[in-house]
Amino acid sequence: MTTQYFKRSEIKASNPAYSQSRSVIETVFYGNNVEKVTSVQQAYELAVKSPGTIVTDIPVYRPETMGLAADAKILVFNDGSVTGRCAAARRILGSEGVNEKEYALKISDAIYDARYKKLYHAEAVIGLDKDFMVKAHLCIPEGEENIMYSWLLNFQAITAEYAEMYKNSKLIEGEGDIYIFSDPQWKHPEHPLGLTYFDPKHNCAALLGMRYFGEHKKGTLTLAWGIANRHGYASCHGGQKRYNLANGDKFVVSVFGLSGSGKSTITHAKHDGKYDITVLHDDAFVISTENGSSVALEPTYFDKTQDYPLDNPDNKFLVTIQNNAVTVDEDGKKVVLTEDLRNGNGRAIKSKIWSPNRVDKIDEACDAIIWLMKDATLPPVLKITDPVLASVMGATLATKRTTAERLAAGVDPNALVVEPYANPFRTYPLSEDYGKFKQLFEERNVDCYILNTGFFMDKKVTKEITLGSIEAIVENTANFVPFGNIDNMYCLDIDGFNADFNDAEYVEQLKARMADRVNFIRSKETAQGGFDKLPDEAVAAIEKLAAQI
Numbered sequence: 001m002t003t004q005y006f007k008r009s010e011i012k013a014s015n016p017a018y019s020q021s022r023s024v025i026e027t028v029f030y031g032n033n034v035e036k037v038t039s040v041q042q043a044y045e046l047a048v049k050s051p052g053t054i055v056t057d058i059p060v061y062r063p064e065t066m067g068l069a070a071d072a073k074i075l076v077f078n079d080g081s082v083t084g085r086c087a088a089a090r091r092i093l094g095s096e097g098v099n100e101k102e103y104a105l106k107i108s109d110a111i112y113d114a115r116y117k118k119l120y121h122a123e124a125v126i127g128l129d130k131d132f133m134v135k136a137h138l139c140i141p142e143g144e145e146n147i148m149y150s151w152l153l154n155f156q157a158i159t160a161e162y163a164e165m166y167k168n169s170k171l172i173e174g175e176g177d178i179y180i181f182s183d184p185q186w187k188h189p190e191h192p193l194g195l196t197y198f199d200p201k202h203n204c205a206a207l208l209g210m211r212y213f214g215e216h217k218k219g220t221l222t223l224a225w226g227i228a229n230r231h232g233y234a235s236c237h238g239g240q241k242r243y244n245l246a247n248g249d250k251f252v253v254s255v256f257g258l259s260g261s262g263k264s265t266i267t268h269a270k271h272d273g274k275y276d277i278t279v280l281h282d283d284a285f286v287i288s289t290e291n292g293s294s295v296a297l298e299p300t301y302f303d304k305t306q307d308y309p310l311d312n313p314d315n316k317f318l319v320t321i322q323n324n325a326v327t328v329d330e331d332g333k334k335v336v337l338t339e340d341l342r343n344g345n346g347r348a349i350k351s352k353i354w355s356p357n358r359v360d361k362i363d364e365a366c367d368a369i370i371w372l373m374k375d376a377t378l379p380p381v382l383k384i385t386d387p388v389l390a391s392v393m394g395a396t397l398a399t400k401r402t403t404a405e406r407l408a409a410g411v412d413p414n415a416l417v418v419e420p421y422a423n424p425f426r427t428y429p430l431s432e433d434y435g436k437f438k439q440l441f442e443e444r445n446v447d448c449y450i451l452n453t454g455f456f457m458d459k460k461v462t463k464e465i466t467l468g469s470i471e472a473i474v475e476n477t478a479n480f481v482p483f484g485n486i487d488n489m490y491c492l493d494i495d496g497f498n499a500d501f502n503d504a505e506y507v508e509q510l511k512a513r514m515a516d517r518v519n520f521i522r523s524k525e526t527a528q529g530g531f532d533k534l535p536d537e538a539v540a541a542i543e544k545l546a547a548q549i
Contacts, residue, residue, distance in 0.1 A: 001169040002134045002203070002227065004176050017176055020104045021093060021199035025206055026179045028111045029139050034119045040067040040157045043122065043149040044075075047320075050145040053077055054326050057333035061316045065353055067157060076321045076336060077146035079211040083323045083343045085218060086193050089210070092427050093199045096528040103197050107206045110186050118142040124155035125162055126178070126224040128360035130169035132233065132286055132295045134224050136178035138216070144184055150213045150320045153349050155220065156299050172231055175203060178223045182207040182216060200226040200427035213322055214347065217302055221284050222425040224297060228286040229428050234436040237423040239267030239282035240294055242362055243275045243474050251474045252364050254287070254294070255451075256422040257372030258399050262453040262466065263422075264303060266372075268355060269467050275474075279355045280362050289439050292365025301354060305338040305346040317354035322347045366440065368447045368473060372422070374399045374454030377510040379499050380461045381469045381492035382450040383480050387441035389488050389545065390448035391434050392538040395420045396517035399454075418520045420532075430524060430532035449473065456497050457506065465494065486548045507549060514546040 004017060028034070037043050048055055054076040063072040091098050119139050127133040136155065140148050156162055186208040188195065194209030196219055203223050207215055225235035238256035245251065257263040267282040281296040282303075288294070305324055308315055315336075324346040325337035340346050352358055369390075375398045384390040398418050420426070421433050440446045451469065452461055469492055472478035480490035484501045491499060500506055521539050524532040 001166060001171050002175045002177050004174070017174070017202070019199055019202040020100050021107070021197075022176075022179070022202040022204045024104050024107050024111070025181050025199075025204040028114075028119070028181050029121055029137060029179065031115070031119065033115060033117065034121050034139065037120050037122045037148065037152075040149070040152050041069055043145065043152050044068055044072060046120070046145040047075055047077075047149040050077075050143060053146060054334065056326065056335060058318075058335060060319055061351065062353060066153060066319065066351060067159060074318050074321060074336070075146065075149070076324060076326055078323050078342070081343075082211045083345045084212060085214050086196075086210070087424060089191065089194045089196050091195065091197045093197070094201070094427070095531065100199075103195075103206075106188065106195070107181070107197065107208070110183055110206065110208050111181065113186075114141055114183055120145070120148055122148050122152055123158050124152055125158060125166055126155055126220065126297050127286070127295055128156060128297070128299060129295045130165055131288070131293065131361065132172075132228065133166050133169040134172070134175075134178060134227055135166065136180065136220055136224070138180050138182065138220075140182045141185070144182070146320065147182070147184065147213050147216055150322070150349055151216050151220070153300055153319055154217050154298055154302055172227060175227055175230075177203065178220065178227075179204045180207060180216070180219060180223075181205075182210070184209065184211045198222060198427055203227065214302065218425050221297065222427055225284075225286070225423070225425060226427050229432055229436075232289050233286035234289060234433070234440065235423065235426070236285050236287060236294075237283065237421070237425065238285070239263045240280040240285055240362060240366075241267050242278040242280075242364065244278060245275065245474075250364050251368070252294075252362060252366045253368045253370060253470065253474070254366050255370045255372055256394065256397065257453070258419055258422050258424075259304070261372040261374065261399055261422070262451075262463070263372055264301075265463060266370075266466065266470065271467060271471060274471065276357075278357050278359055278362070280359060287366065287440065289436055292440075292444050294362045294366070296360050299352040299360075301350040301352075302347060303350055305336075305348050306340040308338055310335055310338060314350075314354065317350045318348045319351055320349045324348070365444050366446045368449060369394075369437070369440065370449045370451050370470075371397050372399070372451050372453055373397055375452060375513055376455045376457055377506070377513045378450060378452040379456055379483075379491045380452055380465050380494055380497050381473075381478075382483060383490045383492070384448040384450065384488060385490070386488035386541070387438050388537050388541045390441045391438035392521070392534070392541050393448070393450060394437055395430060395434050395534060395538065396520055396542065397422050398513070398517070418517065431534055434534055434538060459497065461497070465497070469494070484549065486545055489545070511546065511549050514542070514549060518542050518546050
């Protein structure tokens with residue numbers, strides 16, 4: 001529970017709970033032009049009337065589970081040419097070159113310019129179990145009701161049930177609620193791509209000029225993950241599931257990967273009914289370093305629509321849709337034309353009941369952590385047995401960019417990129433994540449695997465290979481063999497996918513990719529004043545690996 005109220009004698013500028021950024025952003029919520037939105041149904045009704053909304057003729061499936069009326073329909077809203085997140089717009093207080101006074105003044109002007117608009121104030125909780133619950137507030141102008149509606153669906157609107165749960169949840173000492181001010185129509189000559197400004201220590205943000213709902217989802221999670229990190233949790237951008245085996249054993253797997261890496265596919269895979277599966281979430285959760293349990297942060301799913309044509313049965317679980325085309329069927333009914341015909345990265349909110357075996361908390365500790373990568377020099381499955389190397393390989397998770405990103409000019413969309421722990425939304429030093437994952441590997445004996453879900457040289461790693469490999473790991477039938485002469489690294493023996501260390505071209509490419517990782521870790525020693533510098537042991541581990549190839 002994050003709410004922290006102070007006595008009047010404690011409300012002063014010297015109180016560390018306050019900052020200039022926090023004072024600017026929180027204040028807007030109390031203006032006489034702000035209207036409180038108290039339910040998902042109210043947000044739906046506002047979104048239906050919002051200019052540009054398309055009310056389809058497709059009913060929401062079991063709307064009562066989300067607090068919606070029986071006649072609720074799936075809503076579509078499109079964001080023009082903006083269909084992805086923009087990392088170039090992010091400014092994080094505490095990072096080198098980010099001046100609080102400069103940005104506080106810009107945000108103050110944005111709020112001043114919005115004074116003639118009606119603003120909405122919505123509340124939600126982030127975290128679905130009393131072990132970890134954070135209250136979040138969103139302030140957004142009239143005309144942006146679809147973002148607010150999706151935000152309340154993506155997180156947990158405060159119903160009577162959740163108000164009581166929040167009241168009885170674990171107190172998170174020294175933290176205030178999350179406050180986010182958004183104005184998607186904001187423009188500024190110094191920020192042509194918009195501005196997403198975060199004061200992570202004081203749990204507040206301003207999202208300016210950002211139309212895409214994903215900025216609001218990940219912006220909120222950015223602050224929630226920061227709170228979790230400060231209070232003994234590993235913050236996870238990934239999926240977690242539990243295999244409930246016939247012999248009574250349970251096997252918990254956490255998978256970490258960026259959009260398009262396969263984390264959702266793996267998390268929700270039913271394995272042709274071979275196992276009883278329990279799903280925590282496929283995008284956002286936290287793991288307690290104290291007892292190993294995990295808590296989901298969101299009830300619903302914000303998923304791509306690319307692979308889901310209109311007649312796919314999973315589409316009945318959609319609630320809101322973003323950046324997709326609409327047409328009419330043979331009966332003249334408005335329906336959705338998906339498969340990314342209109343643009344890349346079409347998205348939708350899917351209801352919680354899409355996954356029938358969902359839980360909000362998994363008490364059992366992880367048995368395996370999987371780093372999902374798209375690196376053509378890596379075989380389909382590697383196992384790492386050294387905690388330091390396991391954690392540093394997560395810190396150098398390599399993949400390809402996806403259509404979920406809105407790139408600045410001159411950025412190569414095809415370049416291999418490194419994104420530590422698949423979490424580009426981290427606001428605290430990289431060493432914090434490194435230490436927490438190392439702790440899980442070292443103290444809780446969690447096994448570590450790397451799964452390459454792209455190509456191994458010129459051979460495609462199919463979904464069937466990936467899921468079959470996970471089944472072998474879960475059933476303890478996987479046959480691992482040494483990965484060349486590299487210490488503490490083994491590859492799963494898969495016919496046709498074994499590394500040939502006698503192939504000079506392959507060895508050269510593998511050396512180059514590992515050198516990329518060494519250079520990445522080394523670059524953090526000086527970048528941003530050493531903010532993301534890793535311990536010497538991490539550098540030594542990755543350099544030793546590179547030298548053994």
